[in-house]
Amino acid sequence: MKGNSEPIIEVSGICKFFGAFQALNNVSFSVADGEKVVIIGPSGSGKSTVLRSINRLETIDRGRIVVHGMDVNDPETDICNVREEVGMVFQSFNLFPHKTVLENLMLAQLVVRRRNRTEAENVSMELLRKVGIEEKANSYPARLSGGQQQRVAIARSLAMNPKAILFDEPTSALDPEMIGEVLDVMKTLAREGMTMVVVTHEMGFAREVADRILFMDHGKVIEEGVPEHFFTDPSHERTKLFLSQIL
Amino acid sequence: MQDNSSLQKTIDIGEGAAIPLKSDKGLFTAWRIAFFGAIATCLYLAFFRPDEYMAIFRFIPDGIIVTFKVTVGSIILALIVGLIAGLGRISSNRLINGAASLYVEVIRGIPLLVQLFYIYYALGRFVKIPDMASAIIAMAICYGAYLGEVFRAGIQSIPKGQMEAALSLGMSRFQAMRHVILPQAFKVILPPVGNEFIALLKDSSLVSILAVSDLLRRGREYASETFSYFETYTVIALVYLILTLFFSKLIGIMEERLNEGK
Numbered sequence: 001m002k003g004n005s006e007p008i009i010e011v012s013g014i015c016k017f018f019g020a021f022q023a024l025n026n027v028s029f030s031v032a033d034g035e036k037v038v039i040i041g042p043s044g045s046g047k048s049t050v051l052r053s054i055n056r057l058e059t060i061d062r063g064r065i066v067v068h069g070m071d072v073n074d075p076e077t078d079i080c081n082v083r084e085e086v087g088m089v090f091q092s093f094n095l096f097p098h099k100t101v102l103e104n105l106m107l108a109q110l111v112v113r114r115r116n117r118t119e120a121e122n123v124s125m126e127l128l129r130k131v132g133i134e135e136k137a138n139s140y141p142a143r144l145s146g147g148q149q150q151r152v153a154i155a156r157s158l159a160m161n162p163k164a165i166l167f168d169e170p171t172s173a174l175d176p177e178m179i180g181e182v183l184d185v186m187k188t189l190a191r192e193g194m195t196m197v198v199v200t201h202e203m204g205f206a207r208e209v210a211d212r213i214l215f216m217d218h219g220k221v222i223e224e225g226v227p228e229h230f231f232t233d234p235s236h237e238r239t240k241l242f243l244s245q246i247l
Numbered sequence: 248m249q250d251n252s253s254l255q256k257t258i259d260i261g262e263g264a265a266i267p268l269k270s271d272k273g274l275f276t277a278w279r280i281a282f283f284g285a286i287a288t289c290l291y292l293a294f295f296r297p298d299e300y301m302a303i304f305r306f307i308p309d310g311i312i313v314t315f316k317v318t319v320g321s322i323i324l325a326l327i328v329g330l331i332a333g334l335g336r337i338s339s340n341r342l343i344n345g346a347a348s349l350y351v352e353v354i355r356g357i358p359l360l361v362q363l364f365y366i367y368y369a370l371g372r373f374v375k376i377p378d379m380a381s382a383i384i385a386m387a388i389c390y391g392a393y394l395g396e397v398f399r400a401g402i403q404s405i406p407k408g409q410m411e412a413a414l415s416l417g418m419s420r421f422q423a424m425r426h427v428i429l430p431q432a433f434k435v436i437l438p439p440v441g442n443e444f445i446a447l448l449k450d451s452s453l454v455s456i457l458a459v460s461d462l463l464r465r466g467r468e469y470a471s472e473t474f475s476y477f478e479t480y481t482v483i484a485l486v487y488l489i490l491t492l493f494f495s496k497l498i499g500i501m502e503e504r505l506n507e508g509k
Contacts, residue, residue, distance in 0.1 A: 057411055084417035094412035098430050107426055108416035153412075160416060 007032050008164050008195050009054055009086075014063030016049055016219075023049045024060070025219040031164065036196045038206040041216035042242060047199045050216070051166050054197070055079075055086050068163055084112060087157030087165040091172050093149040095141040101128065101152050102137040105159045113160060120159075127155040131185050147178030151185050164195035171202060203247060207231055215239050266438065266499045282492040285485050292482070303469060303482045310465030311486065317379065317461060318448045321386035325447070326440070328391025333398025334424070347395065354392035360453050362389050367457050382454040390447050397443065401436035402428055434505060441498030445491055452487070462486060 007030035016024035024046045031037050039047045052058040054065060056072050056079050065072040067082050095104050105124035109115045115123070128134040131151040133144075141149055150170055157165055167186065171179040183205050190196060190209045200206060206213055206227060213230045215223040215238075223230065223239045231247075234240050267278035292300040335347025354362070366385035370376065376384075405428050413423035455464035463483060470479040 055415055057415065080417050080419055083415050086415075088412075088415035090408055090412060092406075092408050094406075094408035096409065096412070096427055096431075098434070108413075108418060111422050111426060112417040157416070 008035075008068055009197065010064075010066040011050070011054070012064045012066075014050070014053060014060045014065060016046075016053065016058065016060050023219050024053070026063070027216075027219070027221055028063075029214060029221060029224065031195060031197055033163075034193045034195055035211050036190050036198070036209050037212050037214060038198045038200060038210040039214045039216060040200065040203070040206060040242075041222075045216040046219040047216050048168050049219075051088075051168050051197060051199050054166055055083050055088055057088075080112070084160055085163045087160060087162035089150070089153050089157055089165060089167045089170050091169040093141070093146070093153045093173070095149055095153055095156070097141050100138050100140055101133070101144070104141065104152060105156050108156070109159050123159055124155075127158050128152075130158075130188075131155045132181075145178060146174045147181045150174065150178075150182045154182075154185055154189075158189075164197065165189070167196065167198040167200065169199050169201070171200065201246070203231075215242065217242070266441065266495050266502065268499050268503060278492060278496065281488065282496070285488045285492070289482070289485050289489070299475060299478045300482065302473075303466075303475075303479055306469045307462060307465045307482065307486065310460060310462035311490075313379070313460050313465075314448070314451050314462040314490075317382055317386065317451045317454055317459065318444070320379075320383040321390060321451065322444050322447055324383060324387035325390035325394050325443075328387055329394025329398050332391055332395025333402060336395060336399045337402055351392045351395050354389055359389050359450055360456070363453055363457065378458045382457050382459045386447065386451065386454070390443060394440065394443055397436050397439045398432070401432040401439075404435050405431050437505060438498065438502050441494075441501065445494050445498070448491060448494060449487065 009031040011030065012028045014024055014027050015022065027046070027050055029037070039050065041047050049058055053060050054067065054072065060073060068085050070077050070082050072079070072082055095101075096107065099107065102121070102124055105127060106117070106120040109120035109123060110117065113120075125134060125137065128137055131154060133148055133151050133155070136144060136148060136152075141152070144152065150173075154165075154170075170186070171182050174182065179202070183202060186196070186198070186205070187209055196209075198205075198210075208227075210227050213223075213225060213227055214221050215230070215234075215236075217238055223234060223236050225234075230239075231243065234243060267275045269275060289304075293304050332347050332350055335343050336351065338344045338347070357365075363382070363385045366388060367381050370381045370384065409427055409431065410420075410423055413427040414420070418426070451461060452463040455461050455467065460468070466479045466483040470476045473479075
């Protein structure tokens with residue numbers, strides 16, 4: 001673990017309003033190179049909003065987010081550069097239904113990274129092998145199970161060689177029997193040293209993989225700590241209540 | 248949960264002819280009766296009533312070609328205008344959005360015939376272009392507004408997650424539109440575009456008011472020389488019907504192919 005180098009993601013004092021509703025209230029944290037941070041909390045607590053702010057799928061109203069030295073909300077920053085470095089995996093997979101699995105992986109390599117076709121194809125096939133789905137390379141996403149689709153989605157974001165990957169409830173849309181295969185891929189990535197920020201309800205995964213856990217409620221980070229401490233001896237009442245409900 | 252198979256939504260905007268799909272038995276039968284009936288009637292008139300009708304059939308083919316040119320020219324231009332208007336209508340830039348919305352609102356609020364006159368004579372005042380070209384431009388400006396709404400609806404029917412996924416891979420908005428959103432939207436909008444095409448084919452008869460010798464105008468010219476109004480307009484109506492039904496069938500087939508390919 002190279003936990004103490006320069007942070008890859010630095011979130012400082014961000015606030016976000018949806019109309020009068022305050023979705024984020026002064027959220028700060030940082031993610032070091034190779035670190036795995038898991039964000040948990042009840043629904044509506046702002047965890048997905050935080051994640052989506054990091055690559056500016058949501059804009060923030062106050063505060064600052066710096067990714068790999070780039071100020072995400074600075075008008076001078078080309079947001080595409082930030083997004084090239086930070087992959088994202090969505091709850092609903094969001095594969096491109098008009099393209100085959102292989103084409104899904106190749107598209108951004110071709111148009112964003114400007115790789116040639118052979119190289120893009122080689123990278124793609126290697127990643128499909130890695131997530132155990134190479135035999136589906138020429139299928140369309142609709143022919144795949146949810147678990148397979150999500151593994152393709154992970155491979156698609158890996159194809160850009162990102163510095164970090166954001167996971168927005170990657171297993172919440174899956175049937176129970178498919179959750180394991182996706183978590184396994186994520187665990188492999190974690191072992192290989194990928195920097196990850198994961199919003200999830202999978203407490204087993206959080207406990208096993210996280211270097212640090214953030215607990216959010218009502219748009220605030222209530223508690224932050226290593227898993228052992230977090231699960232066995234949380235300091236806040238709200239955290240205790242949440243854990244007692246979920247475990 | 249969101250499922251990719253529910254991605255294909257249909258948008259229902261019908262101004263053209265009813266599209267005869269195999270699944271709609273009644274309409275399918277009606278289409279056959281109308282189409283083959285119209286052809287049979289034409290053949291009957293040409294061969295059993297040649298004195299009155301043969302000359303009409305000889306006179307109007309030039310008009311069919313002009314009608315076809317106006318229709319195809321207008322739909323191509325209208326698709327370009329419509330794509331721009333549709334993209335403008337979903338733009339977050341208030342100026343672009345405002346301009347596109349204003350265009351759509353204004354055009355849709357004025358009868359096509361009035362627009363044709365207006366654009367035709369307005370164009371004629373400032374530039375000298377052939378009658379056919381100004382008719383095509385006028386039709387395209389009008390239909391661009393309707394197609395703009397089709398494009399807007401088609402683009403908006405693509406789930407938001409598609410754009411987000413494309414952007415999060417580092418694509419620009421333009422790249423995401425081009426490689427991810429529009430290819431999917433085209434599938435959705437093909438049926439309503441086909442519908443607009445047929446509506447345009449029918450509305451192209453309005454250009455006969457201008458100095459364009461389309462099918463209807465050829466008919467009028469013939470009738471005013473021979474005073475055989477009833478016979479001429481019978482033929483004109485039958486020919487329009489055959490054209491419209493032919494294209495609605497073609498679009499129906501394309502639509503069914505598309506559904507199979509899902």
